[in-house]
Amino acid sequence: MAKRKLIFVTGAHRSGTTWVGRMMSIPKYVRYIHEPFNIDEPRIHPLKFWFEYVSLDDPKEKQQEVYKYLNDLIEFNAKGLKKEFLMIRGPRDVLRFFKSAYERINKRPLIKDPLAIMSTEWIAKKFRADVVIMVRHPAAFVASIKVKKWRHTFSHFLEQDKLMKELKPFEKQIKAYSDSPPNLVDQGILLWNLIYYQVSQLQSKYPRWIYVRHEDLSLNPVDEYRKLYKKVHLRFDSHTRKKILDSTTAKKAGRLKRDSRKNITTWKKRLTEEEIERIKNGTRDIWQKYYSEKDW
Numbered sequence: 001m002a003k004r005k006l007i008f009v010t011g012a013h014r015s016g017t018t019w020v021g022r023m024m025s026i027p028k029y030v031r032y033i034h035e036p037f038n039i040d041e042p043r044i045h046p047l048k049f050w051f052e053y054v055s056l057d058d059p060k061e062k063q064q065e066v067y068k069y070l071n072d073l074i075e076f077n078a079k080g081l082k083k084e085f086l087m088i089r090g091p092r093d094v095l096r097f098f099k100s101a102y103e104r105i106n107k108r109p110l111i112k113d114p115l116a117i118m119s120t121e122w123i124a125k126k127f128r129a130d131v132v133i134m135v136r137h138p139a140a141f142v143a144s145i146k147v148k149k150w151r152h153t154f155s156h157f158l159e160q161d162k163l164m165k166e167l168k169p170f171e172k173q174i175k176a177y178s179d180s181p182p183n184l185v186d187q188g189i190l191l192w193n194l195i196y197y198q199v200s201q202l203q204s205k206y207p208r209w210i211y212v213r214h215e216d217l218s219l220n221p222v223d224e225y226r227k228l229y230k231k232v233h234l235r236f237d238s239h240t241r242k243k244i245l246d247s248t249t250a251k252k253a254g255r256l257k258r259d260s261r262k263n264i265t266t267w268k269k270r271l272t273e274e275e276i277e278r279i280k281n282g283t284r285d286i287w288q289k290y291y292s293e294k295d296w
Contacts, residue, residue, distance in 0.1 A: 011134030021112030
């Protein structure tokens, strides 16, 4: 087992990254770290944008600043613990502080963060991480955005010049959506395209990284998680199997409990036929890399 090697779980938001991150954190020797690139989290951080792009071409000062921020969350060191100590407001925070200190020393870190997807290459190289990238059907992604009523600030892409070079094929559309945001379905279509265009570029460059379709995990969770565990050198035992089954066969859905098979096609009830056709046509160039006509 790679005792201290970082596991990095990413992909689009609403693609099952939380589910996968939590299921891969079932072993007691794995430490779950939640979304360090989420600029709404109550942390002191150097990040400015949703989907912040950090690259090996950035100035050393910026890279070092972000590296220290992440390293302070991952490793046992005075700076990282000091930040957590300053957040103590009551008895529960004291317990959390000592628990965090213990886990930093004894557990393997796992970062779950879809908002860091654009910085995946940098994170993988700087921390020598095992990378797991989640892929989800575009209609399922857009339906989830629609239900949650989550709008996106597309100007955050425009304000990152180096990221815009990566997303050059979508520049005009990003500018248009920044100036005049369309409805949630069209926003979701563009977001899915931007994220999985970038994922497809990464997959061409790093084919040995782990790319997992949400639907495959949902259809056959035990066997697919067993494979996933093996790839990142985690032990898959009877306790893990039970926890995964509990999370995927629930009759009553909860935060991390669902009927995973039924969950695959809920988008068909959440979207109109016109919306499904719009999503299918609007994402066709990229979804064909991951799905087939029968998946619609």
